[in-house]
Amino acid sequence: MYTDAQGNALTVASAEAARAFDHAIEGFLKYRFDAGLRLKAFITADPSAPLGQVMAGSFAMLAYDRGLLGRAAGSLAKAQALPANAREKAHMAALSAWIDGTPEKALSVWEQIVAEHPRDLLAFRLHHFCAFWMGAPERMVTLVEQVMPAWSDETAGYGSVLACRCFAHEETGSYTIAEHAGRDAVALDRGDLWAAHGVAHVLEMQGRRAEGLDWIAALEPNWDGGNNLMHHLWWHQAMFMAEQRDFDGVLRLYDTRFRNRESKVHLAQPDLYIDVQNAASMLFRLQLRGIAVGDRWEELAEKAEARIGDTLSAFTQPHWMMALAASGRRDAAARMLTALEDAARGNTHHARILRDAALPATRAVALHAEGRHDEVCDILRPALGDLHRLGGSHAQQDVLEQIFVDSAMKAGRQADARLALERAAAKSPVPPARRVGFAEAALAVAY
Template identity: 30%
Template sequence: MALDQMQGTPRSSKDIRGVPVSYGDASAIEGLERAIEQSLSFRGDAIASIEAILAEHPRFVMGWLFKAGWLTQSMETRVYPQFIEAITRAEQLSGQANTREQGHLAAVKAWAAGDFFGAVQKWEAVLTQYPKDLFALGLIHYTMVLLGDVPGQRDVVARVFNLWDPDIPGYEFVLGFYAFGLEENRDFTHAEDLARQALDIRPDNPYAVHAVSHVMEMRGRQSCGIKFMKDRADVWGTSNFANHLWWHTSLYHLDLEQYDQVYDIFDHHLDSRRKDGNKYEELDAAALLWRMNLAGQDSGDRWVHLANKWEPAAQDTLYAFNDVHAMMTFASDDRVEAQDLLIHANKRYLESASDANAAMSREIGMPFCMAIQDFKRENYAACVERLLPVRYMTHRLGGSFAQRDIIGWTLLEAALRDKRYDLALGLANERAGLKPTSVQNWRAVARALKGLGDNSGAARATSKADALASA
């Protein structure tokens, strides 16, 4: 037996893609691969899987780094103790770590310090040296989505894509990453092609389904989107990503004013009152209810349990994207104290914070939170004044174009209710130009034209909306 094995550290090896691993036990490396596959396919419990491996192999440094890396994506304070413990254990073993693993360690340490962009740069250094490090590629891509780095979501994959081929395990995930990055950069045809290639390899790949759903959303292919999603719901509906994909399905119905179908999806798939849930699920629920309220639909008591779920996180100041969705629930359920706690916690945080989230909160998060309050208080003029200056900066909040569209729609609806019909017409025309198949967009055009006294123009826009709704 080799000396390093006798001392409890199996000799180094490689994973199934040829990427070096400092811990050479085959069962540990196979267990890590299963956890990576679970994480990227949104199946099972990747953290529980890697914890089982670490129980048997506590000196497996890449196992600890996987745990820390995957926990970065939750953006929830509840995982912070586990996250820090994983970093600590990896750091204790850093003497045996190889260059790749040292890079992963540097990245998660930067994340723990609040330097999300620095973490990305350190993962990118790993990927440059090891372009088949699938986990590093996934973390960079997902983090760029969280941070709203739109070109980066595409380009990080482009830099390594030609070094991959269908024979390399995990190629279908690389296709999915690239497809979503292309879609966010409005290269819709190429995006859909790659996503469908990914689905040919792995039909249950929810992230590839996600990329196609985004293409159809952005291009206004509502009926095709509904059919695509429902034809495959038996496959993606069992994944950990199902909640978000049901949210996407509901957006098609919302665009067509099919409100009963929207609430049916909410009540059967997004309503987490009977589930433990997590913040990602509750983001989708809050975002959908806010859109329904913008469309003039009554949500009944649905806001109550959502506000209950969000209230313990009112002072987290961890991620601005979370804060704005929490504020939607607090404002919609008239929880004044929770609103004040969120605003004051963020103000205190911004007085001294210099991490990546501070910029996101200062530039977009706080203005939108206060605009949400203004809107619910029917102070529509103030809502417009807060959102109009930042409408082209909203990518700094993070998330996708489809998610951030809620800001533009809130601005438009506030302008209409404030009777600023000239501004509202411009905003509505802009939305109709980007998505001319949206019933909602033509309704807004009609309302703005009617407000300006152009009754014939309003009638034409209404006829357009009616035709789309009945198609």
């Protein structure tokens, strides 16, 4: 019987295959650019290993791209045809639920796997990912605290568990626990992108902008070989700069780091959801502050138009609309809303999120671009309590709150502006008057 580095039984043909599995898992957890190649090496080492196919299907699902559903289903079918132990079969059940559009069922299966196998890093990390993008950070915290007693710094992968502990607690407002966990993970590996990211979120939420810039600058030399999570960390760097009103610096980072417009390579960049969110939300924030962004919307709008009808990522929908609306593509924007309305008519958990949160947020973006600010307020106000269900961090969700407060001010709706400021004050220890997206409203409206 072979086991992985955490002691879980593996259905593999050799010790070499078991170590190839560990190498692939490490690449996934540490956000390495070659994670896909590591997985390919594992499958090559043992084509009959069921978790190789489960990982291949999961990697396809992680992209939130409807065009990859067939690939994920094909990998699942291959896995189901192979001999497997009970834990590996449970992984197949979770992947099946995810592919079928019921990620809430997948969460429950992963939770059961981890209850029985607290060192199962694949189940733990996939749960962390999906719970986050389903707006359920409390489930992230519950699971990480459940497994912590089974881990120590002598166990392979401990730093990745600490990194997840950091982000889970940051998203639920336990900033002290979060920061300690993240810094401990970075002490174990200064190239741990997820841990660096979690601490950056803490510094963002606490308004520690100078520290945030220093944190990223100090760690960046350790990021060689990382994947596009580096783009998101540079987005955080831009967020710190924006709060210091260094808008020229933000645009430089956009062009040379997280969108890299100065390289021809950017034209062939995949439309991966997190990269789109980074780019669109930053351009939108800049425009709210009256900063001209030139033709930067165009390549995003091209990608957005090509993805109309792909609603797997609820939080990406309003970001696609930002690009379509800002580039004047009204016909495409209308088609996107129609497709989103169709997807929201279902009776699944995801369809309800689209209906209650993604659809009003996406409509509001389109209306905001047309200057119809009363309508923005009418649509967004009843949906504010549901926006968290879109997934995304507090820092990312903030752009949707800024749309509401901006329209409230422009429509002269002081009650709505006051509501927006009260929400902003409740979500962050940093007063709205010290946050660039809310400062003007805070000076004008008593709250």
